[in-house]
Amino acid sequence: MPVERAQSETSLVDVLDRVLDKGIVIDAWIRVSLMGIDLVTVEARVVVASIATYLSSSEALGQLAAVSGAALGGVGEKVDTPDLTQVASAVSRSPIFG
Amino acid sequence: MKGRTKRQAGPKPARGRSAPGKTGDLAASRAKRSSRRPRAEAKGGADNLGKYVYCVVSATEPLRFGAIGIGAKPAEVQTVNYKGIAAIVSDTPLEVYDPTRENVLAHERVNETVMRTHTVIPMSFGAVFKTREDIIELLRGAYNAFHDVLSKMEDKLEFGLKVLWDRDVMIREIEREDEDIRRLKNEIASQKGSTYFARVQYGRMADAALQNLADRYVADIFAQLRDVCVASRANKPIGDKMIMNAAFLVARNQEAAFDARVKKIGAQYHKLTFKYTGPWPPYNFVNIRLKLERAKDAQ
Numbered sequence: 001m002p003v004e005r006a007q008s009e010t011s012l013v014d015v016l017d018r019v020l021d022k023g024i025v026i027d028a029w030i031r032v033s034l035m036g037i038d039l040v041t042v043e044a045r046v047v048v049a050s051i052a053t054y055l056s057s058s059e060a061l062g063q064l065a066a067v068s069g070a071a072l073g074g075v076g077e078k079v080d081t082p083d084l085t086q087v088a089s090a091v092s093r094s095p096i097f098g
Numbered sequence: 099m100k101g102r103t104k105r106q107a108g109p110k111p112a113r114g115r116s117a118p119g120k121t122g123d124l125a126a127s128r129a130k131r132s133s134r135r136p137r138a139e140a141k142g143g144a145d146n147l148g149k150y151v152y153c154v155v156s157a158t159e160p161l162r163f164g165a166i167g168i169g170a171k172p173a174e175v176q177t178v179n180y181k182g183i184a185a186i187v188s189d190t191p192l193e194v195y196d197p198t199r200e201n202v203l204a205h206e207r208v209n210e211t212v213m214r215t216h217t218v219i220p221m222s223f224g225a226v227f228k229t230r231e232d233i234i235e236l237l238r239g240a241y242n243a244f245h246d247v248l249s250k251m252e253d254k255l256e257f258g259l260k261v262l263w264d265r266d267v268m269i270r271e272i273e274r275e276d277e278d279i280r281r282l283k284n285e286i287a288s289q290k291g292s293t294y295f296a297r298v299q300y301g302r303m304a305d306a307a308l309q310n311l312a313d314r315y316v317a318d319i320f321a322q323l324r325d326v327c328v329a330s331r332a333n334k335p336i337g338d339k340m341i342m343n344a345a346f347l348v349a350r351n352q353e354a355a356f357d358a359r360v361k362k363i364g365a366q367y368h369k370l371t372f373k374y375t376g377p378w379p380p381y382n383f384v385n386i387r388l389k390l391e392r393a394k395d396a397q
Contacts, residue, residue, distance in 0.1 A: 002361070002364060002365070003360055003361050003363075003364030003365075003372040003374050004374070005257075005357065005360075005374045005375065005376065006373070006374065006375045007375075011373075011375055012199055012202065012203070014258055014373075014375050014378075015202055015203065015206045016197065016202060017333075018206075018220075018378060018379075018381035018382070019197075019202055019205055019206060019220070019222060019223040019381070020197060020222060020223055021222055022220070022222060022381040022382060022384075022385065023153075023219065023220035023221055023222050023379070023380075023381045023384055023385075023386070024153075024154065024219055024220065024221045024222060024225075024384070024386045024388065025222045025385070025386065025387050025388070026222070026225055026388050026389075026390065027387060027388060027389040027390065050385070050386075050387045051243045051246075051247065051385065051386045051387070052385045054329055054331050054347075054382065054383045054385075
């Protein structure tokens with residue numbers, strides 16, 4: 001089939017897939033505290049908990065085996081953020097995004 | 099909570115509100131939360147403004163990107179600068195943003211606008227800071243990480259490629275090519291009496307053959323794109339029609355080559371459906387997890 005490139009903004013699913021838990025992620029507890037428990041990063045100290053960039057091309061081939069081996073495995077979900085994952089799945093089921 | 103009520107009536111689509119189940123639970127928990135937060139209400143005025151952070155860029159000067167920010171009334175997007183790096187921010191009421199269509203797209207729109215002229219490290223959705231000083235603290239505290247990643251991501255763009263297929267079409271394909279499966283299918287068709295075991299066996303063989311075929315296709319697609327990208331990442335496919343859910347990091351000067359290659363692959367595999375998106379900020383290639391700790395003298 002002829003492949004056309006879609007502008008990023010046009011696909012909400014693709015946007016959600018990225019923005020909810022990728023890039024610079026602030027640790028879960030601060031989100032909890034953002035949600036009204038009385039601490040909004042005030043006088044907080046920033047600690048880099050982990051940093052990873054995925055730059056080696058060989059990685060794709062390394063991950064391939066994992067992908068094909070277990071379609072339901074956690075490939076690509078290396079970041080363990082149960083709260084956010086729940087948010088994400090709740091969102092994708094919500095009728096707003098239907 | 100002030101912000102919530104306001105948004106409920108404002109830009110948010112009403113249909114989200116009326117949805118039963120999950121949404122209802124969320125609303126209930128929100129109500130609980132808001133009752134625990136009287137202080138923000140009491141303050142009022144300018145004190146109630148926080149800053150929403152979209153991404154981090156390299157910049158030595160303050161920058162402005164226009165009124166394209168998140169929220170009902172799009173706020174001016176500008177920078178908070180610290181030693182050659184800067185956070186892209188806009189003023190916002192101090193509230194938690196729900197990942198609604200409008201909000202998520204606003205977050206992405208700002209990232210894409212900034213990305214046209216700068217290398218960005220995208221922030222995940224929903225980070226609101228109370229003051230400018232908090233953001234400077236963020237930039238200072240994670241300075242080395244930001245600096246390092248900004249130089250690694252310089253002049254690189256992310257593209258998304260999802261590949262889907264129609265299982266039924268592929269099974270027919272497999273039956274044409276695989277003699278064993280074809281024979282078994284014919285046996286089932288001609289057999290009298292119970293075909294249960296033959297059908298189970300057929301199902302197993304067809305599944306394995308499909309998986310095998312998917313693996314072959316995906317490996318070939320990755321291999322074909324390998325020399326036009328800097329890196330690639332295989333995410334978990336979503337649903338049973340998707341066989342590949344990948345992200346590619348591509349140098350700006352290789353964009354055209356990557357594009358041409360994707361189209362060539364598309365022409366090659368005419369039975370597959372390709373969903374090709376981008377350019378994106380490099381969400382899939384940057385993972386910076388930050389922890390905020392209470393300073394000793396806080397409270």
